[in-house]
Amino acid sequence: MRSRSHAPRRRPGAARLGTLYSVDEIAAIADHVHAKGMRLHLDGARISNAAAALGLTFGEFTTEAGVDIVSFGGTKNGLLYGEAIVVLDPSASDGLLFLRKLNTQLASKMRFVSAQLIALLTDDLYLRSATHANAMAARLRGTLEARDLPGLEFTQATQGNAVFAALPPGVADSLRERFRFYDWNAANREVRWLTAFDTTEEDVDEFSEAIAAALTEPSARPCEGRVSRSSRPTSQLRRFLE
Secondary structure, three states, X not given: OOOOOOOOOOOOOEOOOOOEOOHHHHHHHHHHHHHOOOOOEEEEOOHHHHHHHHOOXXXXXXXXXXXXXXXXXXXXXXXXXXXXXXXXXXXXXXXXXXXXHHOOOOOOXXXXXXXXXXXXXXXXXXXXXXHHHHHHHHHHHHHHHHHOOOOOEEOOOOOOOEEEEEOOOOHHHHHOOOOOOEEEEHHHOEEEEXXXXXXXXXXXXXXXXXXXXXXXXXXXXXXXXXXXXXHOOOHHHHOOOO
C-alpha cells in the first residue's frame, strides 16, 4: 500500500491533486470547524500557486475566509527549503513556540531560512514564480490535449502547476529513462507531472515530444549511452519533480 504519511486530511487553496478550493469552499470549511470548536489550518505548500490561479490576494482566501493559521510554503516555489507559520488569530497560537522546538523545527541558523523568504516576498517574486509554473503546466496539458494521443488520459483538472495523467503499461518507465517523475497511483498507472519556477517552454516541448513518441512509436527508446536528464548535476533535476 502506498504510504499516505504526507497526505493531509484537507488542503485548502491548491490541493495535492492540482485542483483549487474556492473562497466559498474555504469559508464553508472554516464555519464548520469553528462550529465544532476547532481551528482551521491552511496547509500552504502551494499557496502561491493558488493565489496566482485564483487571481486573489492571500488575505482574500485566508483571513477573510476564516482561516486561523497558515503555513506559507517556499520549498515548492523556488526556495532551497523553508516554510513560515503565519498566525492570523493570536488566540489560536497557544503553545506554538513550544511545539516548534518540540518538533525540531527551530533551526540553529534560522536567518538562512528567513533570508530566502524575504527574497521570495520581495517584488512579488513568489507570485511571478508561481504564475510561471502554472503557465508551464497549462502549456504541457494544452500541447498534449491538442495532439489527441492514443492511450493518454488526464485524470484531474489542471488548475495549478500539476498535470495528472494515466498512461499505457510501460510508457512511464520508458519516459523515466530521460525524465524524472513519480507514479501517483501505480495501480491505475496514474502519474503526476509538476512544473516549477525554472521550467522553460523548451523543457515542456521536449517532454511533450517524448510522451508523443512513447505513445505513438512503442519502439522509441532513449539511445544507449546517452546521459539521462536525471543524472545531470543541474537544475533540470527539479523541472518535473516535486
